[in-house]
Amino acid sequence: MAEAAQTEKHGFQTEVKQLLNLMIHSLYSNKEIFLRELVSNASDAADKLRFKALSDNSLYGEDGELRVRIAIDKDNRTLTISDNGIGMTRDEVMTNLGTIAKSGTAEFFGQLSGDEAKDSKLIGQFGVGFYSAFIVADEVTVRTRSAYESPEHGVEWHSKGEGEFEVADTQKSQRGTDIILHLKEDADEFLDDFRIRGVINKYSEHLSIPVQMWKEAVEEQKNDDGEVITPAQEAQWETVNSGQALWTRDKADISDEEYKEFYKTVAHDFDDPLLWSHNKVEGTHEYTSLLYIPKRAPWDLWNREQQQGVKLYVKRVFIMDDAEQLMPTYLRFVKGLIDTNDLPLNVSREILQDNKITRSMRNGSTKKVLQMLKKLAKDDAEQYQGFWDTFGNVLKEGPAEDSGNRERIAELLRFASTHTDEQTQNVSLDDYVERMKEGQDKIFYIVADSFEAAKNNPALEIFRKKGIEVLLLSERIDEWLMSHLTEFKEKSLQSVTRGDLDLGDLDDENDKAEQEKSEEAFKEQLERFEKALGERVKKVRVTHRLTNSPACIITDDNDMSTQMAKLMEAAGQKVPETKYIFEVNPDHPLVVKMQGKNDEEFAEWAQVLLDQATLAERGNLKDPASFVTRLNKLMLNA
Numbered sequence: 001m002a003e004a005a006q007t008e009k010h011g012f013q014t015e016v017k018q019l020l021n022l023m024i025h026s027l028y029s030n031k032e033i034f035l036r037e038l039v040s041n042a043s044d045a046a047d048k049l050r051f052k053a054l055s056d057n058s059l060y061g062e063d064g065e066l067r068v069r070i071a072i073d074k075d076n077r078t079l080t081i082s083d084n085g086i087g088m089t090r091d092e093v094m095t096n097l098g099t100i101a102k103s104g105t106a107e108f109f110g111q112l113s114g115d116e117a118k119d120s121k122l123i124g125q126f127g128v129g130f131y132s133a134f135i136v137a138d139e140v141t142v143r144t145r146s147a148y149e150s151p152e153h154g155v156e157w158h159s160k161g162e163g164e165f166e167v168a169d170t171q172k173s174q175r176g177t178d179i180i181l182h183l184k185e186d187a188d189e190f191l192d193d194f195r196i197r198g199v200i201n202k203y204s205e206h207l208s209i210p211v212q213m214w215k216e217a218v219e220e221q222k223n224d225d226g227e228v229i230t231p232a233q234e235a236q237w238e239t240v241n242s243g244q245a246l247w248t249r250d251k252a253d254i255s256d257e258e259y260k261e262f263y264k265t266v267a268h269d270f271d272d273p274l275l276w277s278h279n280k281v282e283g284t285h286e287y288t289s290l291l292y293i294p295k296r297a298p299w300d301l302w303n304r305e306q307q308q309g310v311k312l313y314v315k316r317v318f319i320m321d322d323a324e325q326l327m328p329t330y331l332r333f334v335k336g337l338i339d340t341n342d343l344p345l346n347v348s349r350e351i352l353q354d355n356k357i358t359r360s361m362r363n364g365s366t367k368k369v370l371q372m373l374k375k376l377a378k379d380d381a382e383q384y385q386g387f388w389d390t391f392g393n394v395l396k397e398g399p400a401e402d403s404g405n406r407e408r409i410a411e412l413l414r415f416a417s418t419h420t421d422e423q424t425q426n427v428s429l430d431d432y433v434e435r436m437k438e439g440q441d442k443i444f445y446i447v448a449d450s451f452e453a454a455k456n457n458p459a460l461e462i463f464r465k466k467g468i469e470v471l472l473l474s475e476r477i478d479e480w481l482m483s484h485l486t487e488f489k490e491k492s493l494q495s496v497t498r499g500d501l502d503l504g505d506l507d508d509e510n511d512k513a514e515q516e517k518s519e520e521a522f523k524e525q526l527e528r529f530e531k532a533l534g535e536r537v538k539k540v541r542v543t544h545r546l547t548n549s550p551a552c553i554i555t556d557d558n559d560m561s562t563q564m565a566k567l568m569e570a571a572g573q574k575v576p577e578t579k580y581i582f583e584v585n586p587d588h589p590l591v592v593k594m595q596g597k598n599d600e601e602f603a604e605w606a607q608v609l610l611d612q613a614t615l616a617e618r619g620n621l622k623d624p625a626s627f628v629t630r631l632n633k634l635m636l637n638a
């Protein structure tokens with residue numbers, strides 16, 4: 001080793017320390033994955049060099065055959081993983097191997113509870129990468145030289161994984177990175193050639209880069225007749241994986257196991273995928289896609305900018321990690337790759353952005369994903385439910401983002417409903433339509449702050465009485481979803497807390513006549529309410545929705561719904577104050593009792609009824625103190 005100059009000591013970023021700690025404990029029983037992580041990093045480094053060399057062939061120098069090599073040194077108890085990929089400069093080493101340079105990391109670690117068993121489940125979602133070396137090693141040395149630097153500008157990084165690392169300058173003749181692991185006592189198994197080959201076979205068989213191991217010389221062997229049965233072989237590097245990218249092989253020849261293991265390397269996941277779809281598309285545009293749906297959500301699912309799911313390859317050369325142009329945002333949980341022969345190797349992000357080929361690949365792949373989900377929903381409701389519980393809220397962004405596939409996405413949505421009155425979202429719009437009453441031409445729904453608030457909203461009373469199903473929506477995204485989903489299979493979707501209630505043919509002639517009669521009889525009372533509530537409401541009218549409650553508030557058709565207003569307020573936007581329509585139930589005993597009150601008392605009662613109705617709909621009041629005072633006064637007089 002050249003003499004190290006300029007040695008600097010540094011402390012790991014706090015999150016790295018936490019990660020190291022957690023990882024060593026939680027992955028103890030699955031040690032071998034460190035090799036998968038380090039070999040995929042090496043393969044990524046080769047991919048990056050290959051890509052850069054497309055525009056600057058001199059980067060290869062004399063060393064154009066990209067490969068990963070694994071060497072075992074039993075005497076020194078080391079395992080070395082070497083690549084001749086892009087390498088790292090000193091600055092890159094400092095950021096890549098001292099910090100976790102991912103947005104949202106601090107939040108992730110903020111969620112940790114300190115309970116090891118619980119936290120170790122989270123780690124799988126995080127993807128541990130390079131740091132997994134410390135599962136098996138008590139000392140790690142990284143020697144690297146960037147493809148852009150000369151041999152004098154190598155860098156050596158060294159750490160015992162205990163909170164500190166050292167960085168020094170070094171001489172390194174070959175481009176690329178060597179990761180030297182000094183194995184712990186209990187990691188002996190990884191000094192065994194056979195064991196390492198087994199792990200490579202499992203995880204790295206179908207990476208498109210050769211993974212090589214040193215093979216000792218074999219002496220010539222002859223049988224008794226002097227015939228050579230094993231020819232002599234010199235000691236040499238031997239490629240131990242097939243090196244044929246999995247997706248280029250014929251579907252029929254790939255086993256489920258192979259698809260699953262490949263998923264773990266491309267997606268850096270610990271778990272098996274839920275589903276996958278492998279397609280060779282021919283025709284105007286030719287490409288191959290291998291798309292996976294994970295079982296679990298990544299820790300940063302809610303970061304809409306974090307879109308590293310689908311990789312682009314051109315003629316089997318990795319081009320970029322960027323799902324933006326290849327997958328819509330609402331499918332950001334999809335992992336995998338698309339490989340095409342139709343784009344130039346030097347394709348840039350700008351070219352991708354407005355490109356017929358990209359568009360066609362994106363449309364085709366989007367449809368594939370939607371089809372694969374539809375099939376799952378049909379074949380295995382239980383698994384689909386698992387998918388929905390994990391990714392449903394992301395899929396709900398779909399109708400707004402992708403109007404072309406609105407109906408296809410709508411078929412995949414699941415809701416809670418008054419059919420079961422349970423919180424589980426397992427009712428599809430097709431289920432709903434199938435159960436619609438004769439004469440019913442709309443799909444009714446309600447959006448509220450919580451499942452309970454939705455389920456108990458007074459506006460549902462008439463629906464319950466008539467046995468009409470209502471979808472109960474209470475996720476933050478739901479109002480946004482419904483504002484873009486106004487129709488499903490030619491049936492319009494109607495909020496039950498909005499506008500005039502028109503049950504169409506569901507109201508029989510008798511009902512209608514009754515309603516008209518009671519409106520007529522209640523005219524004078526309505527005027528009293530209007531006078532009492534004044535500017536606080538937009539209008540007062542007789543309700544047709546209520547059976548058990550005295551009153552409710554309704555949003556006018558053209559006004560912003562309560563939930564949308566709340567969403568916008570939460571996003572810091574100024575929202576004009578909505579005035580509600582106040583609907584009164586003339587048959588309710590409280591309302592009947594009010595008739596005998598003098599104007600002053602009547603006004604007090606009316607204010608309380610409005611506040612109650614507002615609470616049921618909005619979950620809060622602008623002036624809760626006055627409500628309490630009034631209510632206490634009424635109780636005292638009771």
Ligand SMILES: Nc1ncnc2c1ncn2[C@@H]1O[C@H](COP(=O)(O)OP(=O)(O)OP(=O)(O)O)[C@@H](O)[C@H]1O
Nearest residue numbers: 041042045083087088096127128129130131177268
């Ligand atoms: N063999 C290598 N050659 C060049 N750069 C490397 C190598 N190994 C790691 N790196 C750099 O270090 C960074 C951090 O690696 P690490 O494995 O921790 O995370 P990652 O690969 O970015 O993400 P993850 O493995 O969690 O998906 C990489 O993004 C890469 O830039």
